[in-house]
Amino acid sequence: MAGPTERPVLENHYIKAATEENNDKNKEDEEEKQGGREMAPPAANPIHRSSSRPQLDLSGAAIQGNFEERDPTILLPNQSDDISHLSLDIGGSLIKLVYFSRHEDRSVDDKRKRSLKERLGVSNGNRRSYPILGGRLHFVKFETSKINECLDFISSKQLHRGGTDSQCWHSGATANEDAIIKATGGGAYKFADLFKERLGVSIDKEDEMDCLVAGANFLLKAIRHEAFTHMEGHKEFVQIDHNDLFPYLLVNIGSGVSMIKVDGEGKFQRVSGTNVGGGTYWGLGRLLTKCKSFDELLELSQRGDNRKIDMLVGDIYGGMDYSKIGLSASTIASSFGKAIYENKELEDYRPEDISLSLLRMISYNIGQISYLNALRFGIKRIFFGGFFIRGHAYTMDTISFAVHFWSKGEAKAMFLRHEGFLGALGAFMSYEKHGLDVLMAHQLVERFPMGAPYVGGKIHGPPLGDLNEKISWMEKFVQKGTEIIAPVPMAPPGTTGLGGFEVPSSKGDTLRSDASAALNVGVLHLVPTLEVFPLLMDPKTYEPNTIDLSDHNELEYWFTVLSEHLPDLVDKAVASEGGTDDAKRRGDAFARAFSAHLRRLMEEPAAYGKLGLANLLELREECLREFHFVDAYRSIKQRENEASLAVLPDLLMELDSMNEETRLLALIEGVLAANIFDWGSRACVDLYHKGTIIEIYRMSRKKMQRPWQVDDYDIFKERMLGSGEKNPRPHRRALLFVDNSGADIVLGMLPLARELLRRGTEVVLIANSLPALNDVTAMELPEIVAEAAKHCDILRKAAEAGGLLVDAMINVQDDSKGNSSSVPLMVVENGCGSPCIDLRQVSSELAAAAKDADLVILEGMGRALHTNFNAHFKCDALKLAMVKNQRLAEKLIKGNIYSCVCRYEPFA
Numbered sequence: 071m072a073g074p075t076e077r078p079v080l081e082n083h084y085i086k087a088a089t090e091e092n093n094d095k096n097k098e099d100e101e102e103k104q105g106g107r108e109m110a111p112p113a114a115n116p117i118h119r120s121s122s123r124p125q126l127d128l129s130g131a132a133i134q135g136n137f138e139e140r141d142p143t144i145l146l147p148n149q150s151d152d153i154s155h156l157s158l159d160i161g162g163s164l165i166k167l168v169y170f171s172r173h174e175d176r177s178v179d180d181k182r183k184r185s186l187k188e189r190l191g192v193s194n195g196n197r198r199s200y201p202i203l204g205g206r207l208h209f210v211k212f213e214t215s216k217i218n219e220c221l222d223f224i225s226s227k228q229l230h231r232g233g234t235d236s237q238c239w240h241s242g243a244t245a246n247e248d249a250i251i252k253a254t255g256g257g258a259y260k261f262a263d264l265f266k267e268r269l270g271v272s273i274d275k276e277d278e279m280d281c282l283v284a285g286a287n288f289l290l291k292a293i294r295h296e297a298f299t300h301m302e303g304h305k306e307f308v309q310i311d312h313n314d315l316f317p318y319l320l321v322n323i324g325s326g327v328s329m330i331k332v333d334g335e336g337k338f339q340r341v342s343g344t345n346v347g348g349g350t351y352w353g354l355g356r357l358l359t360k361c362k363s364f365d366e367l368l369e370l371s372q373r374g375d376n377r378k379i380d381m382l383v384g385d386i387y388g389g390m391d392y393s394k395i396g397l398s399a400s401t402i403a404s405s406f407g408k409a410i411y412e413n414k415e416l417e418d419y420r421p422e423d424i425s426l427s428l429l430r431m432i433s434y435n436i437g438q439i440s441y442l443n444a445l446r447f448g449i450k451r452i453f454f455g456g457f458f459i460r461g462h463a464y465t466m467d468t469i470s471f472a473v474h475f476w477s478k479g480e481a482k483a484m485f486l487r488h489e490g491f492l493g494a495l496g497a498f499m500s501y502e503k504h505g506l507d508v509l510m511a512h513q514l515v516e517r518f519p520m521g522a523p524y525v526g527g528k529i530h531g532p533p534l535g536d537l538n539e540k541i542s543w544m545e546k547f548v549q550k551g552t553e554i555i556a557p558v559p560m561a562p563p564g565t566t567g568l569g570g571f572e573v574p575s576s577k578g579d580t581l582r583s584d585a586s587a588a589l590n591v592g593v594l595h596l597v598p599t600l601e602v603f604p605l606l607m608d609p610k611t612y613e614p615n616t617i618d619l620s621d622h623n624e625l626e627y628w629f630t631v632l633s634e635h636l637p638d639l640v641d642k643a644v645a646s647e648g649g650t651d652d653a654k655r656r657g658d659a660f661a662r663a664f665s666a667h668l669r670r671l672m673e674e675p676a677a678y679g680k681l682g683l684a685n686l687l688e689l690r691e692e693c694l695r696e697f698h699f700v701d702a703y704r705s706i707k708q709r710e711n712e713a714s715l716a717v718l719p720d721l722l723m724e725l726d727s728m729n730e731e732t733r734l735l736a737l738i739e740g741v742l743a744a745n746i747f748d749w750g751s752r753a754c755v756d757l758y759h760k761g762t763i764i765e766i767y768r769m770s771r772k773k774m775q776r777p778w779q780v781d782d783y784d785i786f787k788e789r790m791l792g793s794g795e796k797n798p799r800p801h802r803r804a805l806l807f808v809d810n811s812g813a814d815i816v817l818g819m820l821p822l823a824r825e826l827l828r829r830g831t832e833v834v835l836i837a838n839s840l841p842a843l844n845d846v847t848a849m850e851l852p853e854i855v856a857e858a859a860k861h862c863d864i865l866r867k868a869a870e871a872g873g874l875l876v877d878a879m880i881n882v883q884d885d886s887k888g889n890s891s892s893v894p895l896m897v898v899e900n901g902c903g904s905p906c907i908d909l910r911q912v913s914s915e916l917a918a919a920a921k922d923a924d925l926v927i928l929e930g931m932g933r934a935l936h937t938n939f940n941a942h943f944k945c946d947a948l949k950l951a952m953v954k955n956q957r958l959a960e961k962l963i964k965g966n967i968y969s970c971v972c973r974y975e976p977f978a
């Protein structure tokens with residue numbers, strides 16, 4: 071008879087949800103307009119594509135990087151990506167669409183890079199063999215009842231045309247000619263004629279179960295933070311062991327419910343199902359509450375109290391528990407049971423209560439049947455997918471509760487971030503030669519573009535296309551009132567008079583305005599050239615982030631730090647683009663977009679997957695790039711580089727006058743002191759503005775008090791210089807992960823590199839592929855090295871040997887070229903554009919360079935403290951940084967702001 075224990079809801083939902091209803095309305099209005107623009111017929115689209123080959127939109131074209139290069143990369147900011155493919159899952163209530171767009175290949179393959187690649191033995195790998203590699207997967211959904219919007223969307227983005235001839239994956243067909251789209255779901259049959267009529271394409275129907283399983287297997291294997299548990303409002307990502315994935319039970323809750331036992335790739339059996347599913351909730355709910363949409367019904371449930379209509383154990387037992395069989399008084403004995411004896415009509419019940427009763431009835435039922443099936447086959451893991459769940463916290467909690475209750479904690483309910491897209495992804499997988507199945511987790515980077523927090527989840531879902539669209543959307547959004555993104559006031563806990571432990575925790579009952587349609591998935595970038603850093607001791611247990619942002623206080627602190635830093639960053643970004651009105655508009659839009667992301671994450675930290683400080687810092691850089699701020703600190707970096715290069719000869723002379731021992735210490739002190747030049751730290755920005763930063767640098771250089779807060783210098787010195795008679799072998803190759811421009815690289819890391827070279831160690835300078843704050847990039851480094859080399863023989867010979875001086879403007883005499891006996895100095899890009907580094911995803915060049923390395927030096931707060939502070943390597947590792955944040959200094963190393971870290975971990 072009875073189901074799981076009843077858990078009442080808080081009554082203060084009403085105020086909150088009412089505000090959100092308004093907010094939603096505003097957003098819908100906004101999206102309506104957006105939709106109008108998105109749905110513009112192809113003729114209105116500025117990028118007109120005729121025939122099979124897309125034409126380029128050359129407006130705003132600019133050369134990226136060095137103008138001196140023979141084949142520089144040309145950026146076409148207004149050129150939308152080539153679309154290569156599209157697949158659909160057309161269900162009873164929603165159409166799910168997955169489409170792929172190719173990356174423009176922005177990498178510069180100049181002479182220097184080619185010679186470096188040869189030196190490191192890096193080939194272009196399998197790039198050629200798989201057309202899909204190097205692109206993005208987008209996830210979008212539409213209501214099936216509005217199929218015309220979906221068709222307009224496909225048409226306006228030309229998704230049905232496939233790629234250019236060479237990229238087209240259709241069996242031999244050129245784009246346009248007899249194009250096919252892979253689709254699954256009942257609608258693939260129902261709407262086939264409509265697709266032919268409207269778009270001129272044929273639907274190639276794929277089996278729904280095949281697709282669901284292929285989609286789920288791909289997600290579980292390839293996406294690191296895909297599966298999670300959700301209990302009492304708490305979301306926790308589950309690390310899936312690829313070798314121990316099967317068997318599992320896949321429960322797909324669409325209009326109806328399928329339960330599939332999955333035993334391997336393409337090996338599965340539909341073992342059960344139930345006709346009581348999402349369609350039942352929506353159909354019955356619509357009849358009983360007059361709601362106009364599924365989301366509205368779900369939102370209504372947030373304010374419901376199902377005890378008003380469900381018959382509870384306590385109702386039968388005079389308020390008592392039925393403890394003999396373990397049922398508390400609040401357990402639902404019979405869903406809707408109260409309606410039997412209460413002499414009431416439908417109108418006498420609140421729609422909110424009806425909706426919640428219905429939601430719980432259906433969710434518990436699905437949870438229970440799922441568990442029974444898992445039990446039948448001895449399966450412990452149940453993954454729930456399908457758009458019934460919609461990232462809705464309460465639904466997930468209810469299902470988890472049922473599975474936990476009936477299995478007495480033995481079985482685990484898990485959910486998937488891409489829950490609604492299993493079928494569409496599976497259909498995508500069914501294209502031949504897509505190359506997706508060979509991708510690994512480290513080759514996928516998920517990004518959350520501007521559109522994601524607000525429009526990404528809605529029916530007009532895709533991230534906004536071009537820049538103008540983004541900005542004008544943002545401006546309209548702002549005009550609508552900042553209350554849309556203002557935090558919603560919540561009543562203090564304990565004011566409802568309901569029993570404490572059975573009240574769902576805050577996350578469970580907080581329905582964000584966008585949660586009912588939450589699309590907590592971003593755009594998946596497929597980057598086949600990314601690799602796991604081969605020197606990581608144990609990639610499986612490696613966790614890049616040092617700070618745990620699941621601690622709410624910590625999250626709040628970093629949220630505040632980043633918010634406070636925003637005005638200065640926007641100033642710099644706008645100035646970097648000439649301070650024009652256009653730059654100001656973009657700056658403003660960037661600030662709002664980034665703040666919106668921050669707010670979204672404050673509300674739901676795990677919304678975009680597991681959140682660490684590195685992700686927040688990277689999100690900021692990505693957001694800047696999205697608003698076309700290519701390099702906000704460009705001129706600042708140049709100025710600091712020039713000033714530092716001007717004094718480098720004096721420093722080198724001073725260093726050369728020292729004995730080995732004094733010099734090594736001075737070099738390490740130099741690196742630590744120069745790490746103060748950091749435009750990412752509030753404290754340092756203040757010092758810059760006050761004009762005292764140089765003074766502090768001078769002082770800290772002069773009297774670096776040892777011991778530092780973390781001080782392994784003596785062990786490092788012993789490894790470098792030996793002790794007593796012992797003359798240690800120099801390292802073979804050192805990888806120096808460099809940080810900031812200016813003094814940091816020129817007066818800190820380069821002199822240290824020079825010392826290593828002098829001792830016969832090959833040096834690889836590892837720098838960012840893309841700009842982030844004032845970090846030096848791999849594109850900028852060769853020129854800096856070339857300048858420095860003008861004043862130093864050691865650097866010159868090594869740079870020549872490393873092929874660094876190929877095209878740098880350096881006045882060296884011809885006879886010194888090419889016959890250098892020096893060990894080489896090389897520059898390699900790290901594959902990222904963030905102040906931190908996740909060593910699970912680095913460039914193939916870096917991975918290749920690592921093969922012969924026996925020393926890793928990580929420099930700076932971002933790379934050595936926020937990330938990798940606790941990382942272990944298969945070689946000696948030195949972590950050097952100045953801590954430019956008081957709280958971090960206290961927490962991490964029990965020190966103070968400007969304390970220094972010199973952590974040396976020899977490989978045993």
Ligand SMILES: CC(C)(COP(=O)(O)O)[C@@H](O)C(=O)NCCC(=O)O
Binds near residue numbers: 745749929933936
């Ligand atoms: C962004 C940074 C990691 C850059 O530091 P770096 O790696 O250049 O040493 C750092 O400046 C930082 O953590 N800033 C935020 C904290 C603050 O403003 O105090």
Ligand SMILES: [Mn+2]
Binds near residue numbers: 809
């Ligand atoms: Mn930095």
